[in-house]
Amino acid sequence: xxxxxxxxxxxxxxxxxxxxxxxxxxxxxxxxxxxxxxxxxxxxxxxxxxxxxxxxxxxxxxxxxxxxxxxxxxxxxxxxxxxxxxxxxxxxxxxxxxxxxxxxxxxxxxxxxxxxxxxxxxxxxxxxxxxxxxxxxxxxxxxxxxxxxxxxxxxxxxxxxxxxxxxxxxxxxxxxxxxxxxxxxxxxxxxxxxxxxxxxxxxxxxxxxxxxxxxxxxxxxxxxxxxxxxxxxxxxxxxxxxxxxxxxxxxxxxxxxxxxxxxxxxxxxxxxxxxxxxxxxxxxxxxxxxxxxxxxxxxxxxxxxxxxxxxxxxxxxxxxxxxxxxxxxxxxxxxxxxxxxxxxxxxxxxxxxxxxxxxxxxxxxxxxxxxxxxxxxxxxxxxxxxxxxxxxxxxxxxxxxxxxxxxxxxxxxxxxxxxxxxxxxxxxxxxxxxxxxxxxxxxxxxxxxxxxxxxxxxxxxxxxxxxxxxxxxxxxxxxxxxx
Amino acid sequence: xxxxxxxxxxxxxxxxxxxxxxxxxxxxxxxxxxxxxxxxxxxxxxxxxxxxxxxxxxxxxxxxxxxxxxxxxxxxxxxxxxxxxxxxxxxxxxx
Numbered sequence: 001x002x003x004x005x006x007x008x009x010x011x012x013x014x015x016x017x018x019x020x021x022x023x024x025x026x027x028x029x030x031x032x033x034x035x036x037x038x039x040x041x042x043x044x045x046x047x048x049x050x051x052x053x054x055x056x057x058x059x060x061x062x063x064x065x066x067x068x069x070x071x072x073x074x075x076x077x078x079x080x081x082x083x084x085x086x087x088x089x090x091x092x093x094x095x096x097x098x099x100x101x102x103x104x105x106x107x108x109x110x111x112x113x114x115x116x117x118x119x120x121x122x123x124x125x126x127x128x129x130x131x132x133x134x135x136x137x138x139x140x141x142x143x144x145x146x147x148x149x150x151x152x153x154x155x156x157x158x159x160x161x162x163x164x165x166x167x168x169x170x171x172x173x174x175x176x177x178x179x180x181x182x183x184x185x186x187x188x189x190x191x192x193x194x195x196x197x198x199x200x201x202x203x204x205x206x207x208x209x210x211x212x213x214x215x216x217x218x219x220x221x222x223x224x225x226x227x228x229x230x231x232x233x234x235x236x237x238x239x240x241x242x243x244x245x246x247x248x249x250x251x252x253x254x255x256x257x258x259x260x261x262x263x264x265x266x267x268x269x270x271x272x273x274x275x276x277x278x279x280x281x282x283x284x285x286x287x288x289x290x291x292x293x294x295x296x297x298x299x300x301x302x303x304x305x306x307x308x309x310x311x312x313x314x315x316x317x318x319x320x321x322x323x324x325x326x327x328x329x330x331x332x333x334x335x336x337x338x339x340x341x342x343x344x345x346x347x348x349x350x351x352x353x354x355x356x357x358x359x360x361x362x363x364x365x366x367x368x369x370x371x372x373x374x375x376x377x378x379x380x381x382x383x384x385x386x387x388x389x390x391x392x393x394x395x396x397x398x399x400x401x402x403x404x405x406x407x408x409x410x411x412x413x414x415x416x417x418x419x420x421x422x423x424x425x426x427x428x429x430x431x432x433x434x435x436x437x438x439x440x441x442x443x444x445x446x447x448x449x450x451x452x453x454x455x456x457x458x459x460x461x462x463x464x465x466x467x468x469x470x471x472x473x474x475x476x477x478x479x480x481x482x483x
Numbered sequence: 484x485x486x487x488x489x490x491x492x493x494x495x496x497x498x499x500x501x502x503x504x505x506x507x508x509x510x511x512x513x514x515x516x517x518x519x520x521x522x523x524x525x526x527x528x529x530x531x532x533x534x535x536x537x538x539x540x541x542x543x544x545x546x547x548x549x550x551x552x553x554x555x556x557x558x559x560x561x562x563x564x565x566x567x568x569x570x571x572x573x574x575x576x577x578x
Contacts, residue, residue: 307521328564414513
């Protein structure tokens with residue numbers, strides 16, 4: 001069952017080939033069998049089986065949707081009523097949210113079954129899942145390597161077939177980079193397309209939730225449920241949601257693809273460059289025209305991003321004070337001691353680094369030089385994309401300069417880890433939608449192709465991804481031992 | 484640009500963030516490297532450019548001034564480390 005697509009699973013449920021309870025149990029068994037990957041922080045077994053039972057009743061009557069009875073799993077950044085939500089941090093190790101995130105509410109309404117909560121970098125700060133309080137996640141393609149991050153548990157779970165599809169969030173590449181490193185399909189939607197209500201905030205002007213699945217076809221089904229205006233999120237955009245599955249089979253004849261020359265400079269591993277080239281050639285065969293474009297300010301994306309993300313994180317994480325929820329230190333001497341030790345004892349090193357950086361960048365005398373300057377650079381970068389996307393329909397390039405690296409290999413040098421985000425973070429600064437698609441292997445490790453579109457063109461991106469997946473089989477590859 | 488250990492202590496205090504004495508040098512080093520990276524922004528000519536806070540330059544929405552939230556005080560207080568008589572408890576602030 002675990003190799004079926006969501007559409008096939010939905011058909012199986014309707015034709016009574018298996019029940020949602022049986023399907024859910026099959027995935028719970030796999031999750032249990034592959035515990036060593038450490039994909040899950042919380043497996044919600046009882047909750048899942050209860051939801052599955054209800055879905056089976058719904059399936060027997062009218063009104064069941066495509067996701068009714070389909071097991072999925074949620075990144076542990078989405079608040080779930082009654083199931084622990086940790087955000088990968090000791091700070092929230094005891095936190096059971098009193099409400100559901102809008103995304104969770106939507107999946108519940110659609111009848112989906114929540115298998116559990118997925119491991120992630122602490123507060124989504126990391127590119128390897130190694131900053132999680134709950135430990136590193138293994139990449140199923142090579143268990144000595146990282147799955148990427150921050151949605152590392154999400155990507156590894158889909159690659160290992162522990163869930164048909166999952167949610168992730170992307171602040172600087174946290175859906176696309178793990179999708180790339182684990183050989184799955186991930187979509188980071190336009191900023192404002194998916195509600196951030198109940199999605200624990202890291203950098204509020206950049207964070208965006210999205211689907212991660214084995215194929216574009218499955219991602220489209222999740223996206224249909226996730227997208228939409230939400231009055232509870234003040235940055236949500238009020239705009240009609242298209243049918244994401246309707247245009248999947250549209251022809252790509254005449255599609256104009258731009259290759260930003262900055263994506264193919266000396267920093268890119270040559271095996272990855274070849275894989276991307278082969279993928280682009282596949283699009284030529286599908287009728288696309290290729291053109292070189294330029295994003296001249298792209299190199300500035302890393303410094304601008306790490307100012308903005310750190311500044312916003314330092315503000316957002318000030319809520320964790322040991323008073324109203326989360327971790328509290330023992331025997332505080334006074335109020336300051338309560339704040340300082342609760343935060344000091346419960347945040348990990350990477351989170352502390354970013355809070356310190358953000359606090360510095362926002363402090364009196366430095367605000368203009370760092371934060372305002374970074375926001376101006378952000379507009380320049382956004383302008384580069386507008387220019388490039390006025391010449392072509394989509395941009396293509398690599399997701400990550402390397403394939404999955406060894407667990408522990410980069411943990412001593414945070415800057416080196418940041419530099420690996422070079423191809424993904426500019427997209428967040430601009431707020432554009434982008435996907436990562438499996439596009440082959442380099443040294444037996446998956447390579448992801450990035451496809452970047454204009455605002456609110458998720459339907460077109462999914463179509464472009466789906467057409468590629470009709471003529472290639474990379475997305476159907478399964479890591480050895482997880483067939 | 485490099486930050487001194489005193490500067491790190493000051494920033495950590497501003498953020499009410501406890502850091503171990505033995506880690507201060509490492510944070511000073513990491514933050515100094517981050518600041519070096521950030522000085523690259525100086526190369527960009529941003530004269531006359533408006534800072535960008537929201538990708539679509541969307542403004543905050545307004546809504547009618549009507550209470551829509553239900554009272555969930557008990558729910559919220561159940562999560563708190565220490566409460567009493569409906570209040571959140573913290574160490575004594577005034578003697």
